[in-house]
Amino acid sequence: MKECNFCKIIAGKSPSNNIYENENVLAFAPLKEHIIAKGHMLVIPKKHYNDIYDIPKEELHHIIEAVKTISQKLKVKFHADGINILHASGKVAQQSCFHFHVHLIPRYKDDDLDTWPNTGYKECNFPEIYQEIANLF
Numbered sequence: 001m002k003e004c005n006f007c008k009i010i011a012g013k014s015p016s017n018n019i020y021e022n023e024n025v026l027a028f029a030p031l032k033e034h035i036i037a038k039g040h041m042l043v044i045p046k047k048h049y050n051d052i053y054d055i056p057k058e059e060l061h062h063i064i065e066a067v068k069t070i071s072q073k074l075k076v077k078f079h080a081d082g083i084n085i086l087h088a089s090g091k092v093a094q095q096s097c098f099h100f101h102v103h104l105i106p107r108y109k110d111d112d113l114d115t116w117p118n119t120g121y122k123e124c125n126f127p128e129i130y131q132e133i134a135n136l137f
Ligand SMILES: [Zn+2]
Pocket: 004, 005, 006, 007, 008, 047, 048, 049, 098, 099
């Protein structure tokens, strides 16, 4: 099986611009052609998990702690006005590398990025669908 690109980065077998790491997570800059904002970076677990469905909750704790730490630093350093924390699980959700990852995208006033589609979902059977979801718990 082909080794995943992010596992290669963690193993030091593939070049990357590593920014921050601890025992559990690594944060690094995307490839230059994929950077969409000043300070955009990726945060990944050092162990391989495909997506939100197979990553253990403890690993998510490590990820979100790093996300919090890095977000604060970016806000102070670059005076970001906000940040998007983006994640995709599954091909249909536009996940491109199947090693769990979170994008940190600092936002600046008038940056013209649109990370939040506002097209209305028309077929939602509200409120029945949400009652079905609530019944799962
Ligand atoms: Zn991997």
